[in-house]
Amino acid sequence: MSATRANMFWQRVLYCDPRILYALFACLVVLCEFWRPRMPVPIPPAARKLYDLVERLPQDKLVIIDCELAASIRAECEGQFVAVVRHLFRRNLPFAIMMWTTQPEGIKFGTDIAMKLAQENGKEYGRDFVIWNAITPPPAGGAMLQAFSKDIPGMIQNDIFGTPLAKIGCMRGVQDISDISLIFKVSYVWNRAEVPWIGFVQSVYGTPYAAGCVAIQSSDAYPYVDAGQISGLLAGAAGAAAYERLLNAPGIGTATVSVQSFAALFVFVAIVCGNIAMLMLRATSEPEAAA
Amino acid sequence: MSKRGALKLLAFLVGLYFVLEYVLPEKLGGDFDSYEVRAPAGCVLGTNTLAFYVGHYRAEQCGIGRLVQSGASGTWTRTPNQPVLQPALFQAHERYGMSQLAVQANGSELTMVYLGKNMQREPVLCYATSGDTGLTWRRHGPVVFSTNGHYWSSHEYPNGDVPGAIQWYAAQYHEGLWRMALICATKGLVLAQGPTLTNMTLQPTVLQSIAQLPLGITAFDARLVSNQWRGYFVAEGRLRVQDLADGVDQMDTVDLVDKDICAYRLGPRADEALICVERASATARAPEQAPVLTELYCAPARLTSTGTLIKSVGAQGRPTYLTRGIKWAGDFTMIVGGFAVFMAVINLFLYHSKRIAQRQPGLHNSVLFFVFAVVMGVFTFFGNKPGEYGTQIIMRAPTPAAVALEAALKKSMLQAFTTLTNINDKRVTVEVCLQQQETTVTGALLHVRYIGIFPAAQRAQVLPQLRAAVASQARIDARAVQVDCAPDVMKTGFDFVFKAFLVPLGIATFSTITFYMISAAYRAFKIRSAEAVLLMVAAFIVMIGQLPLGAWLTHGLPDNVFFLQLPWLAQKLLMVANSSAFRGVLIGIMIGGLAAGLRIWLGMDESVYAGLDK
Incomplete structure (x- = not known):
């Protein structure tokens, strides 16, 4: 009888209502939001590479930030964008934010965040940074990048406010890709097929390329990091937190990553519990079968 | 010709244009300095008055040219017609070109110091010597600086202990010693001296900080006068001459005749300077030409006049005309992309209209689609003005x-x-x-x-x-x-719909993945084999090792067992195991992609044109 009772117990555990798991997970996240445990943030070598690269960038060239922020990736990627923009402001490096018409959320997020950070850091639009007008990525994005690399003002023409690029201070002297010191892409993936920066810009002209993406998409970027084709990689909120630590400016990444730690731990605890339940169910079922 | 045939031909021609534009240079032939001439430096060697300069064939392809002044007429002639020194394939320190030459004659030998641009486009100070009046040169690699007597050069720090990226420099061989004044980024002006250029000892103190130096320096040189450095700064349209030790101006600043002097090097004779002047062109510049005209002059050291023209850009090559159309081609591809998005929107409208017209189950979703499409469209059109932010x-x-x-x-x-x-x-x-x-x-x-x-x-x-x-x-x-x-109703409406609907829905959609992943992990991830155990352990290490929890769990381990720390293990798994496996996958994908691309380009793949008449 006790074996049967144990069997039923482990069956209930193994096939429990998933809503119980959801509720436990939600409670854990809410608890961590209030508790905010302080833990050391590891600095991956790829994040360190990006930081060191930005520290060495020349001040007479432009940095391009390819912004594809979206609501769905804000938790992981907004911290990356903010940290890199802060670093560029701190080093007085002029940069241009490049956006795409197929990512309307990125246009709004990129503009709002950049303008807000500029106000906070005492930077002036036009002199210290520019937000390019959004362009449409064609299916054959390589062809567009080929043209872009040879004639940047010709492809972009205006900024997002409609001002011709020739009238913008930080765009003075920027003609082609040789006037660009770094391309930093922040997006869901580290290299979108429609905009193949590595294939048509980094490998042809040697312009350093770095990326910030969600953690789950970062694993296939590591061969490129190892080969030096990606000069720096920020993977998810952990990458953002690492960069914030290097800047000594904790922000969204640091706030998110501590909660994310416990969320990841919960997933593994769930896996372990599921396997324990399976083993116990098997153990309690065998005596019954023997009987 | 059928529609399918016409499309195949069009696709082939457009692809051919981009392939040719990618492969062929912008121009064929022409002199090695047909794009720009920059960075002049000169000296007197015996009876020869020589000048060297950096001639560009395109923006990042350059070589060092040699000019000789004829004694009789005083005209300067480029001899030979080919560059005497140019970046070589395996010379990492000057992979992307050279700039800021300085040439010194020591007896019958010439020493040329120059700033190379390495693979990361960072400046590296290098030098070369010549024993035949500058016709051939022997590279000696980077100039090495040290603060503590240990002279070392590495791939990451090729110039040794130099305190920052070298922006400007002056070099002089004086009384058996090489002496240099360097302006380093973020640090300022530092001095160095040594018996050879691979044993340069840096002085410990910064002579002038960045804040003390003139603003907007476009050129710099210095000379030793009575054992004191005298600096010549070209900045903000003026020449300033000052003693570097105390920053005191030695003469009134001279408003330059030509405001766009981008290089200044004293020599070849005393009271002379070689300068590079940038001028805007009267006519529109073709893509294979530099955006500005550059010319080299031999001027008085105090730049009271522009002086004599000694070199302008070389003979232009024949353009291939491919690059001239690249902007139009890029615009064409963007228009095609825009049409693709437009087609997608039309498709959505047609699909949802059909659902409403046929009263299919779930038509309320289609109604909501139209309502929000119209509402968002109106608010975006009238309320989203990107030019306005803040007060x-x-x-x-x-x-x-x-x-x-x-x-x-x-x-x-x-x-x-x-x-x-x-x-x-x-x-x-x-x-x-x-x-x-x-x-x-x-x-x-x-x-x-x-x-x-x-x-x-x-x-x-x-x-x-x-x-x-x-x-x-x-x-x-x-x-x-x-x-x-x-x-403001329209702006408030746009703001509200964006922040109250679009953003939360996007976040919620993505966040539900986490919940499904937890229940899937609980139910489906069952360890039934050794491989499953390995997968589980690797997943744990990679996931937790990249997060602070992983660092915290193993931070107490002693340093000699660093290989047991979760962050270290996670990085090794990602960079070694994961990279190796994924490289194989990537190579396969790229080969397949190349084959598929070639088939489509050459019109051999019929599936792309499905639905069109043959």
Whole structure:
């Protein structure tokens, strides 16, 4: 009888209502939001590479930030964008934010965040940074990048406010890709097929390329990091937190990553519990079968 | 020709254009310095007066050219016609070119110091020597600096202990020692000296910090005068000559005849300097030409005149004309992309219309689609003006009085908003309309429009301040200033729909993945084999090792067992195991992609044209 009772117990555990798991997970996240445990943030070598690269960038060239922020990736990627923009402001490096018409959320997020950070850091639009007008990525994005690399003002023409690029201070002297010191892409993936920066810009002209993406998409970027084709990689909120630590400016990444730690731990605890339940169910079922 | 045939031909031709544009250079033939001439440096070697310069064939392809001055006529001739030194494939320190030459004659030998650009486009100070009046050169690699007597050069720090990226430098061989003045980024001016260029000892103190140096330096050189460095700075359209030790100007700054001097090097004779001048071109520049015209001159050292032209850009090559059309081609591809997006939107409309017309189950979703499409479209069209952010003061009717008052009015009105603590409260636009009788301002009307919520308490605080500011600046009675305050419906609507619907729905959709992943992990991830155990362990290490929890769990381990620390293990798994496996997958994908691309380009793949008549 006790074996049967144990069997039923482990069956209930193994096939429990998933809503119980959801509720436990939600409670854990809410608890961590209030508790905010302080833990050391590891600095991956790829994040360190990006930081060191930005520290060495020349001040007479432009940095391009390819912004594809979206609501769905804000938790992981907004911290990356903010940290890199802060670093560029701190080093007085002029940069241009490049956006795409197929990512309307990125246009709004990129503009709002950049303008807000500029106000906070005492930077002036036009002199210290520019937000390019959004362009449409064609299916054959390589062809567009080929043209872009040879004639940047010709492809972009205006900024997002409609001002011709020739009238913008930080765009003075920027003609082609040789006037660009770094391309930093922040997006869901580290290299979108429609905009193949590595294939048509980094490998042809040697312009350093770095990326910030969600953690789950970062694993296939590591061969490129190892080969030096990606000069720096920020993977998810952990990458953002690492960069914030290097800047000594904790922000969204640091706030998110501590909660994310416990969320990841919960997933593994769930896996372990599921396997324990399976083993116990098997153990309690065998005596019954023997009987 | 059928539609399919026409499309295949069009696709082939467009692809052919891009392939040829990618493969072929912008021009064929022409001199190695047909793009630009820069960075001149000269010296006298015996009876020869020589000058060397960096000639560019394109922006990042260059070589060092040699000029000889004819004794009789004084004209300068390029000899030989080919560069005497150019970046080589395996010379990493000058992979992307050279700049800022300095040439010194020591007996019959010439030493040339130059700034190379390495693979990361960072400056590396290198040098080369020549024993045959500069016709051939032998590279010696980077100049090595040290602060502690240990002279070392590495791939990461090729110039040794130099305190920052070298922006400008001056070099001179004086009394058996090489002596240099370097301007390093973020540090300033430092001095160095040594018996050879691979044993340069840096002085410990910075002579002048970046803040003390002239602003906007475009060229720099220095010479030893009575054992003291005298610096020549070309900055902001002026030449400044000063003693580097104390920063005291030795002569009045000279307003330059040509404001765009981008290189300055003393020599080849005393009281002479070789300069590079940039000029805007009178005619439009072709893509294979530099955006500005560059010329080299031999001028008086104090730049009282531009001097004599010694070199202009070389003979132009024949353009291949492919690059001239690249902008149009790029625009064409973007238009195609725009049409693709447009087609997708039309498809969506057709699909949902059909669902409503046929009263299919779930048609309420289609109705909602149309409602939100129209609402968002209207709000975006009328309310999303990217030019406006934060608090704005706009003057309407730019009368002379308004123009005169504009700056002071804006400053004082913006003060009213600085008392608000929440930045969202500052998303207000104030349009100021001044009422005038002849030249006198008699009244003002302020249209205050805000996005979102402007609490009544804050309105009560800000609006009187705005009224007082206008009254004070325009010198009118405060009662003559009328204020009309209302929400901007379109902007508020756009803001609301974006922040209250689009963003939360996007976040919620993505977040539900996490919940499904947890229940899937609980139910489906069952360890039934050794491989599953390995997968589980690797997943644990990679996931937890990249997060602070992983660092915290193993941070107490001693340093000699660093290989047991989760962050270290995670990085090794990602960079070694994962990279190796994924490289194989990537190579397969790329080969397949190349084959598929070639088939489509050459019209061998019929599936792309499915539905079209043959």
